[in-house]
Amino acid sequence: xxxxxxxxxxxxxxxxxxxxxxxxxxxxxxxxxxxxxxxxxxxxxxxxxxxxxxxxxxxxxxxxxxxxxxxxxxxxxxxxxxxxxxxxxxxxxxxxxxxxxxxxxxxxxxxxxxxxxxxxxxxxxxxxxxxxxxxxxxxxxxxxxxxxxxxxxxxxxxxxxxxxxxxxxxxxxxxxxxxxxxxxxxxxxxxxxxxxxxxxxxxxxxxxxxxxxxxxxxxxxxxxxxxxxxxxxxxxxxxxxxxxxxxxxxxxxxxxxxxxxxxxxxxxxxxxxxxxxxxxxxxxxxxxxxxxxxxxxxxxxxxxxxxxxxxxxxxxxxxxxxxxxxxxxxxxxxxxx
Amino acid sequence: xxxxxxxxxxxxxxxxxxxxxxxxxxxxxxxxxxxxxxxxxxxxxxxxxxxxxxxxxxxxxxxxxxxxxxxxxxxxxxxxxxxxxxxxxxxxxxxxxxxxxxxxxxxxxxxxxxxxxxxxxxxxxxxxxxxxxxxxxxxxxxxxxxxxxxxxxxxxxxxxxxxxxxxxxxxxxxxxxxxxxxxxxxxxxxxxxxxxxxxxxxxxxxxxxxxxxxxxxxxxxxxxxxxxxxxxxxxxxxxxxxxxxxxxxxxxxxxxxxxxxxxxxxxxxxxxxxxxx
Numbered sequence: 001x002x003x004x005x006x007x008x009x010x011x012x013x014x015x016x017x018x019x020x021x022x023x024x025x026x027x028x029x030x031x032x033x034x035x036x037x038x039x040x041x042x043x044x045x046x047x048x049x050x051x052x053x054x055x056x057x058x059x060x061x062x063x064x065x066x067x068x069x070x071x072x073x074x075x076x077x078x079x080x081x082x083x084x085x086x087x088x089x090x091x092x093x094x095x096x097x098x099x100x101x102x103x104x105x106x107x108x109x110x111x112x113x114x115x116x117x118x119x120x121x122x123x124x125x126x127x128x129x130x131x132x133x134x135x136x137x138x139x140x141x142x143x144x145x146x147x148x149x150x151x152x153x154x155x156x157x158x159x160x161x162x163x164x165x166x167x168x169x170x171x172x173x174x175x176x177x178x179x180x181x182x183x184x185x186x187x188x189x190x191x192x193x194x195x196x197x198x199x200x201x202x203x204x205x206x207x208x209x210x211x212x213x214x215x216x217x218x219x220x221x222x223x224x225x226x227x228x229x230x231x232x233x234x235x236x237x238x239x240x241x242x243x244x245x246x247x248x249x250x251x252x253x254x255x256x257x258x259x260x261x262x263x264x265x266x267x268x269x270x271x272x273x274x275x276x277x278x279x280x281x282x283x284x285x286x287x288x289x290x291x292x293x294x295x296x297x298x299x300x301x302x303x304x305x306x307x308x309x310x311x312x313x314x315x316x317x318x319x320x321x322x323x324x325x326x327x328x329x330x331x332x333x334x335x336x337x
Numbered sequence: 338x339x340x341x342x343x344x345x346x347x348x349x350x351x352x353x354x355x356x357x358x359x360x361x362x363x364x365x366x367x368x369x370x371x372x373x374x375x376x377x378x379x380x381x382x383x384x385x386x387x388x389x390x391x392x393x394x395x396x397x398x399x400x401x402x403x404x405x406x407x408x409x410x411x412x413x414x415x416x417x418x419x420x421x422x423x424x425x426x427x428x429x430x431x432x433x434x435x436x437x438x439x440x441x442x443x444x445x446x447x448x449x450x451x452x453x454x455x456x457x458x459x460x461x462x463x464x465x466x467x468x469x470x471x472x473x474x475x476x477x478x479x480x481x482x483x484x485x486x487x488x489x490x491x492x493x494x495x496x497x498x499x500x501x502x503x504x505x506x507x508x509x510x511x512x513x514x515x516x517x518x519x520x521x522x523x524x525x526x527x528x529x530x531x532x533x534x535x536x537x538x539x540x541x542x543x544x545x546x547x548x549x550x551x552x553x554x555x556x557x558x559x560x561x562x563x564x565x566x567x568x569x570x571x572x573x574x575x576x577x578x579x580x581x582x583x584x585x586x587x588x589x590x591x592x593x594x595x596x597x598x599x600x601x602x603x604x605x606x607x608x609x610x611x612x613x614x
Contacts (some may be wrong), residue, residue: 086498
């Protein structure tokens with residue numbers, strides 16, 4: 001059983017059971033899952049429950065794994081073809097007619113090609129559109145920087161009235177989608193392709209804007225989300241072996257950010273390392289840094305992707321940019337010594 | 338405000354709308370008079386006759402939708418919304434003033450009757466396609482009208498949306514082009530020509546109709562006749578003159594977003610009063 005309590009200030013600690021579980025078996029050894037499967041299963045469930053739910057795609061039926069959805073709801077999967085601006089505009093128009101559009105498209109094309117539609121049609125117009133950035137970050141590792149989506153979070157974070165969720169595992173992906181379907185207004189959800197172990201208990205309740213303390217500690221804080229989160233948990237295990245007590249904060253909502261959890265970490269530990277499958281400029285690391293510097297300046301290290309990356313698998317590239325568990329642990333050690 | 342199918346009455350309403358729009362732009366010291374005047378007859382015909390909607394119940398789900406894609410003529414839309422009862426007439430005095438709801442481009446969250454926050458060009462047509470799709474999914478007879486500028490059709494997103502509108506056989510979708518042949522600083526032809534526009538639209542699967550965009554009778558006939566061809570969305574090329582019917586503004590690129598002087602305002606209002614139409 002997992003003990004979920006609401007701590008002062010609102011973070012939801014999963015201690016001590018997550019820690020005791022990791023003591024028995026490292027999270028790195030758990031089975032891995034493609035979050036897209038949770039995505040399509042949840043979307044189908046939502047569509048069964050609510051006739052207003054529709055899917056909108058830019059030919060991305062296969063890459064979004066929506067073939068079964070298309071068979072179940074042939075009229076409710078709108079495929080506008082390879083036309084991202086139209087895709088987001090159409091989703092906005094569907095919202096005008098009372099539908100709840102889940103736009104599913106590779107995050108690199110969805111956010112870059114349709115950025116103005118996301119800004120004006122969805123966010124500024126306050127439309128009930130759910131933007132699902134599929135295969136984000138380095139997921140298309142070998143395909144190169146045109147297909148890497150490291151900028152999506154920074155771009156969308158600059159837009160007012162946009163909630164940004166970066167789930168870390170299938171459970172959080174499903175939970176975030178259920179929340180997004182129930183709430184009126186724009187939401188951007190990243191749906192990972194690179195397989196990840198489950199980091200949350202099955203009954204995990206996603207709370208928007210709320211950080212989750214997965215592991216308590218008072219020497220250093222590791223803040224992460226998405227596919228990198230489990231790596232920070234392993235890093236914390238490694239740091240513990242060295243006698244360093246690392247706090248691991250999951251930050252699924254990049255916007256609005258749980259600033260209280262960040263300020264508390266800045267105050268209670270000796271430094272903060274952020275790690276994410278995104279650019280080092282303006283994503284989670286940037287958001288945390290903005291909060292830290294204005295509230296309780298402390299030492300920070302922002303791990304992410306700093307450049308147009310060379311060829312390599314997503315895992316290889318994350319390791320290369322210091323986001324292997326060992327790399328994250330090394331960054332934390334260096335920060336506080 | 339009552340609906341009317343009388344072309345002369347619509348012309349009289351449009352004349353009043355034009356006067357108010359020019360006055361508003363002059364007082365605000367900013368705005369887009371040229372395009373506001375070219376589109377006035379189209380907007381008035383839609384609001385005062387063609388569309389099924391209710392200012393008392395602006396969110397009625399089965400209302401017809403009007404999407405102003407050329408959002409920079411927000412002034413003309415506000416004047417019409419006020420005349421038709423969606424917004425208080427007094428609000429017009431706040432046009433472009435600090436903290437006014439009446440921004441230079443319309444905002445659906447603050448202005449009743451506005452369906453989409455437009456401004457950047459090439460956004461309205463995709464939104465209209467999405468709405469027409471929602472109507473089709475709902476098996477509703479509600480119609481979608483979107484007004485685009487001709488220069489605006491240089492944005493590729495319009496053509497993406499036209500392909501989708503045709504693919505989904507959205508025959509209750511009507512695209513109206515305010516074909517005034519001028520864009521910001523030059524003619525459309527000199528800039529990036531659209532011709533043969535009728536053939537292009539037809540090739541994209543639309544039923545194409547051409548009308549005199551200042552003739553309320555013609556506009557009424559065409560805009561009420563949707564679907565013009567079953568299974569096909571309609572593309573209405575409404576031939577207009579930017580700045581119409583003010584002698585010194587008409588067909589003059591300079592008036593895209595020029596503000597009249599007090600003297601020019603008087604002159605324009607006198608011309609309208611004298612019956613130019």
